[in-house]
Amino acid sequence: MKKRLFALAMSGLMLLSCAACSDPAASSPSSGGASSGNAASSGASSSAAAASDGKLTPKHGDKFQVAYLNRRNDNEFLVWMMDECVQRLKDDGRFEVATYDGMNDNQKQVQQIEDCITMDVDFVCVSVNDGTAQNDALQLLKEAGIPIICISTEPTVIPEGGVMVGVNNVDLGYAEGQAVAENMPENAKILYMAGRSGTTISSDRKDGFFQALEDSGRTDYEILEDSIEVDYTAAQGMKIMEDWIIAYDDFDVVATVNDQSAYGAVQALQAANRLDGVQVYGIDAETVMMECIKNGEAVASIKQDVPGHGQKVYEVICDLIDGKTVESRYDIPAVTVTIDNVDQYL
């Protein structure tokens, strides 16, 4: 009997909580997901809380709710990118920003996107886990009338009206390849440390890298290795480099998918007294790698302009609120950081 009463009470509580969670605004016409009211020439989907002059007003309360969906919060670079965006929005005073950690898990990020639809937020900024895995979920966001701003990692399909702020991973890999082609010695032997397969970030950077080598016109190089993958961590980069040091007597260039792997490679080469005469390259221009460049331990890293990303995301959101025209894509140029300009970024 007690159990039944308890079950009854719990059921009542669940029903109450469901009722409390259901947002009255969600069923109101003002948040029904209509994409009218935004003057974006790109057709950016707008929140439904649009005034007749095309300007947007917060759907709930007096502040715009922005959800920032980060690919993974255990990565210095991605957290930096998130902080740059969030800080600008918070400084403005008109926004409430909630951040979410995708934990490098496609399924988790899809769930977070679905949660954003349930919460009916005003804007979603997303650094997608993968170029393809979130496409359907992004389409659902679009259908819910929530403006999407993709940052840094580009989905293969951005729903109509979505905005991309960032740099293409193929371009990042290409810039790395260009740096290698410019600096590598004659008849260079190259080791390429690839990222985890199954993600477009890895394959795009790799494709860009080898395309740049091909386009450089140089043919006097030999790829010793390009099929060994790292999980983007320094530890893994170090371990693989230690094995390569044993496996190859002679190599000139170590190019990696990201800076953490490159940093690990530098540590392994240093420990084995093999760094002399070996050029190390990375992508992301993380602090540890820039220190290596400054100390002459690495040659170059490709830097995405992180504050530039944050500023552009903020501007896009402000433009959408003001009913101004926004482009579907804003390229933030990547910078090749070398010993010549590293002090500017450290």
Added chain:
Amino acid sequence: MSNNGIIGNKERAANVRTKKSFGELYSKYGTFVVLAVLIIISALLSDRFLTPSNLINILRQNAVIAIVGFGSTFIMCVGGINIAYDKVLGLTGCVGCTAFVMSGGNIVVALVAALLCGALVGAFYGSMVTMFKLPPFIVGLAISSIAEGIVMIYTNASPIQGIKGTWFSWLGQGYIFSIPTPIVICLFMMALTWFLLRKTTFGRHCVATGGNRAAAEACGIRTKRVINTVYILDGVCCALAACVFMGRLGVGQPSPGSGYGFDAITGVVIGGASLDGGSGGAVGTLVGILVVGVLNNIMNLKGISSYYQLLVKGFMILIAVIIDMKTKESIAKSGMKKS
């Protein structure tokens, strides 16, 4: 006739004493044989495999995993499991690095802080398992999340710098009489684990608790205390491994990556520890971890694609678990025959 009968009985008795089942033989020597075969095959595949620099490389690379594995050996002995190693490595290592930097480069303070943090995490893990009777697997999931949350909050995912070229990095990169420090620490921990498990009452209590908890309790063993102590020891091992790991990298990494716990548990199982508890040993753990390490090494030396590496590793774990089960069955059968 009667004489013959007496002799026959004696022979049978002698046979029972000396003839060991495959399971018993494998549980004692199987992992060593597997490692030896793997080394021979690797040496045939690559002329660089048996070079001193590569052998040291393998030991150094696997020292961190082995130190984690020794902690895991205790846990497996009592029939538990810890799946939070990767995140706890990040937390305890960063605590050590932070303490080192904040204390102006005092390695003792750093080690005490890290080991204390590891012990606290272990105590928390153990108390959840014993007090609330939660499954260790679930507790591990929760602690992974908690540890990652704490380390990300206080580091903001940024690496902790200031340990390169110091005593802290010596833990991972230095040498003691020409032997890399990680290898020395690993061997010391192996000796300590062996001593605790084989030569102390505590070790016997661990095995008894894992083998049959109810029987152990009936014999007066305070199994809850044993389990709690084991998780604290495991946390300390993990923290020490974290310090060596961060020292190797020369930077405090909040997110050291995944796979260390997985490799450690794989090695411990291959090394002869039973997933059901009641068995496990320090030497077997090191050998089991080296089996995985040698396999990784030779595949990298031969430039085998990571796709195939994943495949091989997966099958190896399956084979190890199947052998574990078959070994137990074989031992049980031979035990029944003898009785």
